[in-house]
Amino acid sequence: MKFTVEKLPQVKVEIEYVYVKDSEGYVFKKRETEVTPDEKIISEKDYMKTSGLAAYKKEFGHGGARENAGRKQKFSSPLKFQIRVTQEEKDFITYARKHHISYTAMMK
DSSP states (O other), X not given: OOOOOXXXXXXXXXXXXXXXEOTTSOEEEEEGGGOOTTOEEEOHHHHHHHHTHHHHHHHHSSSSSSTTOSOOOOOXXXXXXXXOOOHHXXXXXXXXXXXXXXXXXXXX
């Protein structure tokens, strides 16, 4: 017994969406069939402006929350600590580093 498989042509149903503004000033993206009489159909430009999405995309460009947002990568080198020291202490530290003086050995 042999079967032949025929591919049926696919019908693409495109649902029309419109941008609406309700009586309280809120904006939505809805199907055209779901629009109620108290809602006013507005343009996409007005929708983007009223919802704040236009400024969000323009300001950040890539659609993220803000630049450099998210998890930070771990760096291989440790953080640099800064402490306030006098000039004498700074000179001693540079001298000790230059001459490879072990502070722990000196304390013993």
